[in-house]
Amino acid sequence: MNVTGWDAPGLGGVPFEWRGVRLHAAGAGGLRVRLSQAAAGGVTLAVADASGMAVASVESLVLRAVTAAPTAAGSDSLFRVDWREVPLPEHAPADSVVLLGAPLSGLDVPVVEDLSGAAGVAVLLAQTPAGHVVEGAHSVAERVLGAVREWLASPGERLVVVTKAGVLVGSDGDVDAAMAPVWGLLRSAQSEHPGRVVLVDVDGDPASAGLIPLLAVGDEPQAAVRAGRVWVPRLERVPATASETGWRLEVSADGTLDGLRLAPAPEAVGALEPGQVRIAVRAGGMNFRDVLIALGMYPDPAVLGSEGAGVVVEVGPGVTEWSVGDRVMGMFSGAFAPVAVADARMIAKIPDGWSYATAASVPIVFLTAYYALVDLTGLRAGETILIHAGTGGVGMAATQLARHLGANVLTTASRTKWPVLHELGFSGEQVASSRDLDFEQAFMDTTGGRGVDVVLNALAGPFVDASLRLLPRGGRFAEMGKTDQRDPAVIAEQHPGVAYRAFDLVEAGPDRIGQMLAHLLELFDDETLTPLPVKGWDIHEAQEAFRYVSAAKHIGKVVLTVPAGWSGDGTVLITGATGGLGAVVARHLAATHRVPHLLLASRSGPAAEGVRELVAELASYGSRATVVACDVADREQIADLLAHVPQDQPLRAVVHAAGVLDDGLVESLTPERLRAVLKPKVDAAWHLHELTVSLQLDNFVMFSSAAAVFGAAGQGNYAAGNAFLDALAVHRRSRNLPAVSLAWGMWATRSGMTAHLSDADFARVARAGGALDEAEALTLLDQALTTGWANVVPARLDVAGIRAQAGATVPALLRGLIKPARRAATTVAVDTDSLAGQLARLSPAQQREQLLTVVRTHTAAILGHAGPDTVPPEQSFSNLGLDSLTAVELRNALNSTTGQRLPATLIFDYPNPATLAEYLFGAMVSDGALSSASILEELDRLEGVLVSSAATDAERAQITVRLQSLVMKWGETQSTAGEAPAQLQVTTDDELFAFIDKDLGVS
Helix, strand or coil: CCCCCCCCCCCCCEEEEEEEEEECCECCCCCEEEEEECCCCCEEEEEECCCCCEEEEEEEEEEECCCCCCCCCCCCCEEEEEEEEECCCCCCCCCCEEEECCCCCCCCCCEECCCCCCCCEEEEECCCCCCCHHHHHHHHHHHHHHHHHHHHCCCCCEEEEEEECCCCCCCCCCCCHHHHHHHHHHHHHHHHCCCCEEEEEECCCHHHHCCHHHHCCCCCCEEEEECCEEEEEEEEECCCCCCCCCEEEECCCCCCHHHCEEEECHHHHCCCCCCEEEEEEEEEEECHHHHHHHCCCCCCCCCCCCEEEEEEEEECCCCCCCCCCCEEEEECCCCCCCEEEEEHHHEEECCCCCCHHHHHHCHHHHHHHHHHHHHHCCCCCCCEEEECCCCEHHHHHHHHHHHHCCCEEEEEECHHHHHHHHHCCCCHHHEEECCCCCHHHHHHHHCCCCCCCEEEECCCCHHHHHHHHCCCCCEEEEECCCCCCCCHHHHHHHCCCEEEEECCHHHHCHHHHHHHHHHHHHHHHCCCCCCCCEEEEEHHHHHHHHHHHHCCCCCEEEEEECCCCCCCCCEEEEECCCCHHHHHHHHHHHHCCCCCEEEEEECCHHHCCCHHHHHHHHHHCCCEEEEEECCCCCHHHHHHHHCCCCCCCCEEEEEECCCCCCCECHHHCCHHHHHHHHHHHHHHHHHHHHHHCCCCCCEEEEEEECHHHHCCCCEHHHHHHHHHHHHHHHHHHHCCCCCEEEEECCECCCCCCCCCCCHHHHHHHHHHCCCECHHHHHHHHHHHCCCCCCEEEECCCCHHHHHHHHCCCCCHHHCCCCCCCCCECCCCCCCCCCHHHHHHCCCHHHHHHHHHHHHHHHHHHHHCCCCHHHCCCCCCHHHHCCCHHHHHHHHHHHHHHHCCCCCCCHHHHCCCHHHHHHHHHHHHCECCECCHHHHHHHHHHHHHHHHCCCCCHHHHHHHHHHHHHHHHHHHHHCHHHCCCCHHHHCCCHHHHHHHHHHHCCCC
């Protein structure tokens, strides 16, 4: 396809972004493609076969000029497990269910003490004992193993093992890592005994537990239930990610958070100007300003990301205070990127012990609070200040500073966040709601009618007016919002003695910002100030993070972290380093990434075979290697191992590749065999995590196994240990610590754990897709560090072969990759390529139903629900969870879909999906008639059908009668526009087709 050169805006370039792609048929021998300009820019495509039947449609294709966009070597061998919501099963629940042991809230079934006599479905609640994670992991895995072995020896139908927080659904939250081995163990049991074991993870909602009897008899062997909604795991490919540094997070023109994307930013790698430094960004702080920019609500052009933390990689002319390798934090534009350029005056050294996420969370909120309270309002001891949005970043920072200055602080927040304020030391009379105007009277009562001296405002509309009335004696009003700025002169006239000041932090200037930042760090150093709570997302999960902030769910700060890759300085620790894969990784880090120091740990250490040659080879690449004998399952030995890290080459990364095998079917596993395999995985990984948690690592890489994901038969203990690694990576990410767990498929490189495999074993692997050769595996290792996911599955997978073998029984985990066979082309009716085209074919009642579906679909997407069926038509948007920002996003999405210009107050004027759909019906359809453009689209479609028609004479006669009837009806409805063309009023078949040939351009 080549549309370059079309003489229309937005239609020059090459395909860049596809939306609304739908495949309706397969197997067409030839195609007819119609391209038209989309209302929101770009083009729409309608693809038909030779008969005019739909083959595919594209709602929007955005074109861009060719640029040096960020690219990476893609691979078909990198996957991840995604949890997807599915509708509740339609079958009846199991009618014979018992619960083993303790009762479970929400599951009203008999409780029994043992499995004897449990012939139907038994439910076992797996619980980790209170205490240490490692001990809990061993304990719960051993208890579940015993129960499963007993069950498999019984005549029972199905055993449902229930966990809590054993898996993470979505990107927000943590997991109980001690519970993870149960999932790995039972996935193997499911492979060995299909249909006998079901895994279900629940939250604390009784409605979730109530679904267990329904899930016990379904065809999903694994499920997670959250608030009564069901999610299942599906394997999906991980797309190639940007490997270069010249990109950043940007917004699209449609004003929705779905439009966030990584886009080229060549200016980030251009030549530095005097006074600038280039920073390899490790984390960027997110502010409400970024959400406004993403939604198109910010009044000025702006780039996402205004603060961050990272490492100096280059200094510009005239910069003497910073050197390459310095860890810095501060204000700089374009911080949501791997590389950004900063003014040397606006950054500062990161305090010792601070993570990059913590450092990125500090600058703007504390600088804004400092500038407002010290520079603008001159807050003094004994004065009273009202700080709105007290649980937000600036609010929490301002509270600390105001108390340091000796002021009395009053604050507002939503009622659900009041417990947070009470934990911060606010009494009941110092807190009021930010969701209604009652705070005015409440604080008047609290102050005995005196009101306050200073207001730091983040609200709008009548909330501003109420806050101004809280300054009856005059005072200072600092406005940091952008949505409702007032005229200072008008304020002074209406509220005598009140000095109103709307401000932006940047107006302080680089020098003053640098001074304030330096003073703030002094206050942090003496513990007058403390960093705020921080919640982080990887930059590849930016949409989820923006939705979280836009819904005001956060307490403190949200940051976006940026994958670091392999550092060019410092030490990398590799466990299992003298075995096959550990040595391969060591060579790769030395030869490809020039890591200066490698700390190689294994049980044998220097006594291992081939160590001397390995050390010499690494030295030839420029890397010094230190080899240490260490049992990594022993915490004290790991602590001694870390003492070998030289002070001038601090630890930058950990690669945990150690492990052992002791294969056997679940029935043959004993607690001793389970414990022996868990120790080098569970114990070692947890000790490495705890002993390095305060270090500023770039990477914490764990070598897991695809056995934990797919449930390899005969490897239940090994799958259990590796599942813990996958969960630990999620747990570390929840604490804003770097981590990735790679669930490796088979390597072609023989290692200590695969040396026993025969050629027949490798042939079996080859039939499933084959083993990864060394070069491909190392490429995947590097790529995994850039994806942003905590868990990835690097493995060769022959999807086509599996599809051919599976037939109608596709494994549940692979149902996202292996689709059911599609019909042949030409066997179904056309599906139009635009909403207007769809409506043109429908009756008024059907049009209303279609528009309601559109509204419910967009609402569900914005709320993160599975589909339109989860959005009741009559339920109010506010009760569904939409607020002012998500309302704007819904409006923007409907603008794009309908081609209308809808008001920002849309969901307030039409407060539920049904009334909104009715409004859209009136806007798009007038008295049942669509626009002429839509009608012409349908005529184009009809033209295609007529051209390809192979009708018999009798069929031609029927078609002619229908066309004549339609023309007569059209003439009757268009009487005000004149009579129909004379030659169509009374015509023969031949005359009608001649007219079609001539006037409709069919030849």
